[in-house]
Amino acid sequence: MILTVTLNTALDLTYGVPELVPHASHRVGDVAERPGGKGLNVARVLSALGQATVVTGFAGGSTGAALRELLAHLPPRDTTGTDTRAAAATVIPAATPATVIPAVTPAPITDALVTIAGNTRRTIAVVDRATGDTTQLNEPGPLVTADEWAALLGRYEELLTGADAVALCGSLPPGIHVGAYAELVRLARAAGVPVLLDTSGEPLRRGIAARPDLIKPNAEELAQLTGSREPLRATRDARRRGAHGVIASLGPDGMLAVTPDGVWRASPPAEVRGNPTGAGDSAVAGLLSGLVEGLSWPDRLRRAVALSTATVLSPTAGDFDRAAYEELLPGVGVEEHTAAAREAVG
Amino acid sequence: MILTVTLNTALDLTYGVPELVPHASHRVGDVAERPGGKGLNVARVLSALGQATVVTGFAGGSTGAALRELLAHLPPRDTTGTDTRAAAATVIPAATPATVIPAVTPAPITDALVTIAGNTRRTIAVVDRATGDTTQLNEPGPLVTADEWAALLGRYEELLTGADAVALCGSLPPGIHVGAYAELVRLARAAGVPVLLDTSGEPLRRGIAARPDLIKPNAEELAQLTGSREPLRATRDARRRGAHGVIASLGPDGMLAVTPDGVWRASPPAEVRGNPTGAGDSAVAGLLSGLVEGLSWPDRLRRAVALSTATVLSPTAGDFDRAAYEELLPGVGVEEHTAAAREAVG
Numbered sequence: 259m260i261l262t263v264t265l266n267t268a269l270d271l272t273y274g275v276p277e278l279v280p281h282a283s284h285r286v287g288d289v290a291e292r293p294g295g296k297g298l299n300v301a302r303v304l305s306a307l308g309q310a311t312v313v314t315g316f317a318g319g320s321t322g323a324a325l326r327e328l329l330a331h332l333p334p335r336d337t338t339g340t341d342t343r344a345a346a347a348t349v350i351p352a353a354t355p356a357t358v359i360p361a362v363t364p365a366p367i368t369d370a371l372v373t374i375a376g377n378t379r380r381t382i383a384v385v386d387r388a389t390g391d392t393t394q395l396n397e398p399g400p401l402v403t404a405d406e407w408a409a410l411l412g413r414y415e416e417l418l419t420g421a422d423a424v425a426l427c428g429s430l431p432p433g434i435h436v437g438a439y440a441e442l443v444r445l446a447r448a449a450g451v452p453v454l455l456d457t458s459g460e461p462l463r464r465g466i467a468a469r470p471d472l473i474k475p476n477a478e479e480l481a482q483l484t485g486s487r488e489p490l491r492a493t494r495d496a497r498r499r500g501a502h503g504v505i506a507s508l509g510p511d512g513m514l515a516v517t518p519d520g521v522w523r524a525s526p527p528a529e530v531r532g533n534p535t536g537a538g539d540s541a542v543a544g545l546l547s548g549l550v551e552g553l554s555w556p557d558r559l560r561r562a563v564a565l566s567t568a569t570v571l572s573p574t575a576g577d578f579d580r581a582a583y584e585e586l587l588p589g590v591g592v593e594e595h596t597a598a599a600r601e602a603v604g
Numbered sequence: 605m606i607l608t609v610t611l612n613t614a615l616d617l618t619y620g621v622p623e624l625v626p627h628a629s630h631r632v633g634d635v636a637e638r639p640g641g642k643g644l645n646v647a648r649v650l651s652a653l654g655q656a657t658v659v660t661g662f663a664g665g666s667t668g669a670a671l672r673e674l675l676a677h678l679p680p681r682d683t684t685g686t687d688t689r690a691a692a693a694t695v696i697p698a699a700t701p702a703t704v705i706p707a708v709t710p711a712p713i714t715d716a717l718v719t720i721a722g723n724t725r726r727t728i729a730v731v732d733r734a735t736g737d738t739t740q741l742n743e744p745g746p747l748v749t750a751d752e753w754a755a756l757l758g759r760y761e762e763l764l765t766g767a768d769a770v771a772l773c774g775s776l777p778p779g780i781h782v783g784a785y786a787e788l789v790r791l792a793r794a795a796g797v798p799v800l801l802d803t804s805g806e807p808l809r810r811g812i813a814a815r816p817d818l819i820k821p822n823a824e825e826l827a828q829l830t831g832s833r834e835p836l837r838a839t840r841d842a843r844r845r846g847a848h849g850v851i852a853s854l855g856p857d858g859m860l861a862v863t864p865d866g867v868w869r870a871s872p873p874a875e876v877r878g879n880p881t882g883a884g885d886s887a888v889a890g891l892l893s894g895l896v897e898g899l900s901w902p903d904r905l906r907r908a909v910a911l912s913t914a915t916v917l918s919p920t921a922g923d924f925d926r927a928a929y930e931e932l933l934p935g936v937g938v939e940e941h942t943a944a945a946r947e948a949v950g
């Protein structure tokens with residue numbers, strides 16, 4: 259199984275309104291609720307890819323209870339293999355049978371969250387129905403105590419014994435020390451479990467020094483970490499800081515992977531428009547599922563780019579459009595950088 | 605005890621942000637949660653006035669559970685008689701001992717809500733901290749089933765046997781028939797319990813026909829009901845439609861009371877600036893507590909106007925500032941309309 263860690267889980271609410279007008283009163287037309295936080299988003303995509311996943315992190319209070327109740331109902335019925343197959347069949351031309359991917363039955367997501375006294379935060383995405391523009395309101399996370407952090411460490415060490423890979427995702431809630439991810443990276447490496455770290459700022463800087471197998475910064479996070487906006491230079495700098503492999507997600511430009519095995523650039527077949535929320539989480543799921551399935555780097559990158567592009571295209575923020583994913587996958591271009599090109603950037 | 609009925613309860617959230625900017629992402633600085641819906645607001649004020657109150661209506665799902673948990677902690681510790689006394693002492697000049705009101709110990713609020721399968725709605729008030737301007741987002745209420753409505757009717761009839769007065773407050777959730785308040789008014793009258801109806805639109809129109817003892821429309825609700833924006837004319841029209849007494853709340857102009865015992869106009873001592881949220885609910889609490897205490901109409905109106913003005917002045921939306929209330933009370937002007945003036949408007 260794949261383990262995902264979300265220290266700052268969230269109950270994600272989406273409100274549809276005709277238009278958000280400051281200082282006016284709005285009747286919300288429709289409300290969607292789902293379990294959120296980056297590691298839970300990664301788990302949902304892993305499940306859809308057929309990878310059994312265990313989620314840990316913190317949940318508490320009435321919002322934590324609501325989150326766990328929603329989590330217990332994942333994967334939802336309408337993403338079963340049969341339905342997916344039918345949807346995919348409508349977009350894959352009969353002339354390209356090589357691109358047809360076997361139907362996937364969603365795998366279970368196991369709740370191994372640690373209960374805390376504080377109230378899990380809510381995030382609210384207010385979507386203007388006319389334009390699709392989103393206004394985001396994010397509550398601060400709950401204060402986590404030292405005892406609760408100790409309980410998480412115990413739970414994490416137990417779970418590592420059965421994990422094929424682990425993803426450490428998102429921000430730190432109040433009360434958690436800034437070196438928390440470094441501690442979790444060290445424990446994973448000591449247990450011999452490949453570990454991917456996806457966070458930002460000081461927790462990322464500290465976490466990298468503990469030598470994670472992979473980090474997946476976006477251009478902004480990479481620039482903040484290294485001071486450079488030149489992707490290849492910044493990515494190599496991030497490796498020197500301790501990350502064994504760096505997969506930089508460059509939005510519409512795809513991904514740049516600098517690994518011990520080589521350097522690759524992966525690009526989506528075409529530019530797409532949509533909501534980028536969750537695209538990075540889908541990429542993490544693609545990379546980790548490819549790792550545990552023993553795929554080559556180019557195939558892992560193809561999967562990550564196709565999943566992330568299919569997430570931008572999905573009408574529901576953070577979900578991926580499976581039909582689009584299957585259609586996009588064979589079209590993702592992966593180019594290996596030659597040793598000469600690599601040397602050129604030092 | 606006084607019974608309040610809130611068919612469409614809400615978990616009220618207040619989010620503080622520096623400034624709400626559409627289509628941007630906001631970190632919410634502070635989050636306040638409280639049990640909401642008009643009848644629960646009325647109950648909170650009644651409790652602060654020392655009136656034992658029972659609340660009924662519907663609550664369900666994780667938000668309903670959160671609401672009930674918050675309700676169980678009301679009245680809060682910081683409104684105990686002792687604290688209140690100390691706060692009041694700082695604003696009442698020693699030269700006017702006649703205006704000092706005995707310290708009041710908050711009375712209990714008893715939860716007699718009916719549990720439903722649906723999820724209690726949330727309302728979110730996003731407050732710009734710089735200006736105090738508020739953007740309101742109100743979720744739709746849960747769908748209430750016929751069985752749940754029947755359970756509410758049973759609960760209500762039981763509670764009426766111990767009630768000195770009842771307030772029926774706010775909007776109807778989906779699934780509840782538009783004549784619901786008329787049905788509740790009839791049951792209260794059959795039980796001989798004075799009933800105040802505070803709602804709007806068609807539920808108000810239907811409810812009035814069942815002859816409630818009191819209605820408390822604002823100018824807008826009164827105009828919508830009667831087609832007239834002339835307060836005395838509209839108020840008299842509302843009486844002809846069935847309400848025994850009509851207390852029109854006219855914002856900064858105070859209140860106009862047209863009752864079987866006479867016609868009065870009550871005005872706050874001075875114009876105040878602040879947040880009018882909940883001012884109407886405080887007025888309802890003032891009117892009902894005055895009724896069960898056997899106060900004269902002028903004294904009930906003084907209390908209602910002072911409470912409602914002290915609510916506008918409170919830094920927390922919907923709470924009233926007790927020191928301001930006690931200071932305002934003796935200054936509320938109440939003027940009786942003469943028979944001649946009454947005849948003049950027909």
